[in-house]
Amino acid sequence: MSGGEIDLSAWWMPFTANRQFKAAPRMLERAEGMHYYTPDGRQVLDGAAGLWCVNAGHGRAEIADAVGSALRHLDYAPPFQMGHPLAFEAAEALKAILPDGLDRIFFVNSGSEAADTALKIARAYHVARGEPNRVWLVGRERGYHGVNFGGLSVGGIPNNRAAFGPLLREVDHIRHTLDLERNAFARGQPEHGAKLADDLLRVIAEHGAEKIAAVMVEPMAGSTGVLPPPIGYLERLRSICDEHGILLIFDEVITGFGRLGAPFAAQRFGVTPDVLNMAKGLTNGAIPMGAVAVRGEVHDALMNGPPGAIELLHGYTYSGHPAASAAMIATLGIYSREKLFDRARELEPYWQDAIHSLRQSPNVIDVRDIGLVGAVELAPLAGRPGARGYDVLCRAFASGLLVRVTADTIALSPPLIISEAQIDELVDKLRTAIADSSKELQ
Ligand SMILES: Cc1ncc(COP(=O)(O)O)c(C=O)c1O
8 A cells, every 4th residue: 555645754753664664655544453454445454463552452442432531521730749530540540450569650651761760760769778879770682671761771772772872871781581592482481591590690790789770671572572581580580689689670561461461471470570661551552651660668768858859850741641541541441341361361372372383484493472472583584684574574464464573573462352263364374474475585
């Protein structure tokens, strides 16, 4: 489909090859249930939940109605030194599904803002506790925490950082967990790699535990190409952080809201962080919103100074916006009424078998899965990394399937309402796209 009569020049599109896209646009015009529709009426099966966010499926009238009535009632209220009931209600509703103990919630508008907010809270917490030297922030290679300077610095994707330095200085990274040699085609959590968490001990030895504020990781690295945590890895990270007084931040922007068959990855893996970031599925993608949940003790440490002092000089004009709060309450209601987190867990074995059948396809060097997430990694073409991935994306889209691609890894994360028949359709379409692409790109 072309852009039709629309002039495409003014919108500078994010994370997009603008010139390539505008020469051959892929347009989505409307959406309902498991599908997008192009302007010329073609149906596209959503294998990506939009961008990992539409967990309850598209076009949920409850969310649209809640947003509409919130805006008619209270279009906007300042969140600095003023409050409005919906934001407090939203925080209560969210608290009910968070891991025990994470009961204080700061609202933001995106995953990137959640990352930077979490990092600032971590530093402020240590200042408040009288350890102002704890400033180092530790991330993990291949980690993605959005695009603002904090998350970018702690993130571990060198290409994303290359044009924007210098970034934060007091930042280090531990090793990533992908190990194709030992774990290729693992089902669910890979067996090997718990010991990689000990790389944190190297960083501690180098900088001194007393200088480290926090470690931030995605419990399952998503954007880099879906890396489920090795068995025992997160537990080990948790215990090293505990031993050394370091805060553990989970970035659950992708893994939250049922993606892994539990409300959050923290519950799925039985490891509770001190700080948990979320966005995306928080409002089913319908309205921009993010949040950072913290352990009561982290919050309480900052509730000091004179009673009239602002305890955390941080926040956004749209923190807890009425429309976003309403969208979130409605979204959480759908997740709960339709038991979508349980549904994801129930579908997992079927999903796993289906996507692992792609192991037989040409150039497939790994298949990974956890919850309702999957990844198919293709061997890169010599001298042209990413070419195969992009070709498969285009072929899949032409055949009526939306997938997400990072270099040569095809990531799958359908809405949690997907049926078994639709899983079969998704996998068949992807199988054809990979086969056709392999014939063309030798
Ligand atoms: C783990 C993680 N953190 C942060 C972000 C950034 O979120 P946003 O694009 O809403 O800023 C993303 C986006 O994909 C993400 O996957």
